[in-house]
Amino acid sequence: MSAVDVQAAITAITQAHREEWARVVAALTKRFGDLDIAEEAAAEAFAIAVERWPADGLPPNPGAWLTTAATRKAIDRIRRENKRDDKQREARLVYDDDPLEPVGAVDDERLRLIFTCCHPALAMEARVALTLRMVGGLTVPEIARAFLVSETAMGQRITRAKAKIKAARIPYRVPSAGDLPARVSGVLAVLFLVFNEGYLSTGPDTDPVRHDLTAEAIRLARLIRALLPADGEVVGLLALMLLIEARRTARVSASGELVTLDEQDRGAWDTALVAEGHRLVRERLVAAAAGVAPGRYQILAAINAVHTCAHDVRDTDWSQVVALYDQLVRLDPSPVIALNRAIAVAELDGPEVALATVDRLEGALSGYHAYHATRADLLRRLGRSQLSRAAYDRAIELAGNTAETAYLTRRRDQLG
């Protein structure tokens, strides 16, 4: 086989891994009722593909080839284990044979897999790890690196989650229509957490933006959108992530410093992602006009759409931003939302008005770096340098992202 063909085979395997991993794991989980067997067999099937495809050429249907290879590996393992302890392996996962019609979605095993991995009886960090492994196909070392824990610890986290699913009988199915909105919102929370960890990575030695994580979160959101096309919040989260991702390269300077929205080179934004995000937001605006109340991700996406519509920061429609935050506060009266609303209020009504609002949040947010960074900026604009400096000091102390720390430090040192 020529070098060109080998390269083509490697590209095909990479693509198959991205497109077929979750499908193979889901199909095997359904057949064998065991996430552990499904995961191991899928990994083995891809390892065989790496050996065989460059030598034998690409199979006509890579997905079917991988599922067949994985199924054989799974049967081998089950036979081995049965021989060893002479005991029929019991399929413990509860599989629901009802068609997925109530959801109004295509019948796809991957949906069951996602809901099982994001089950509310699992700790949030376990849900994140399991989803990235089983649905995203990331390796344990990759996930461990992403969350700055040792491979051993991450391996144990995933093993424990799989063991709980089996022992406590977390079912392998799409939730009933009544439970669906709450369960979908649990899935979206997992994706948003992955995205945010990529977008605002924490840790002194971490890259300020982890593109691998933001890209993976967007890819999974696209998958869930394809599986649950009727859910407005899924569209909202995808749009939100696209509009944030579009600004990624403009957000960190060459010297590794955070560039705030008002100082970003808007020409460096990814116009294709902005256009796609705007299209999705418009889709939800049409639904909202028809009387479907938007959820928090849709409102956050709309706020980001207003920002990305302005070619110059001075063109930003701040009254629209504040109106959207008012809508969001009614849905989610949390102090973090109130803080973000105050930042928009500063542009509309001035820093004095905003500062009064921000100061009222001290009790709830005194341990949150963005609270102090916001105060520092407002105090700076009001010419109260000494108080501003103290607020920057506190923000720098609490900030975990390297680009943010660099930005805050420069701003503090520029104070007169």
Add this chain to the structure above:
Amino acid sequence: MQYLMSVIHDRSDLATSDEEAAIDVFNDRLRAEGHWVFAGGLGVPDPATVIDNRGAQAVVTDGPFLESKEYLAGFWIIEAPDLDVALKLATEGSRACNRKIEVRPFL
């Protein structure tokens, strides 16, 4: 599949008559829907006695095996096809007895 639903409490008060009435309603439902296996209420752990007969001679210790603020105040053993059903029942049970509930699968 059977699950143990442990009732967790941190004060010495017993169930009020309202709570008892709500528990009765919940128990009737468990029986009617085929989830009922067994249930019982426990008082404070103070009168507990621990026996350890693993050695040459049984050792008797006065008091609970674990000193903690929270204690087991009662339990249900239920039959449920999977954790989703068990968690739904536990949600209702917690409301009925007005206490926290831990759900644990039997082996």
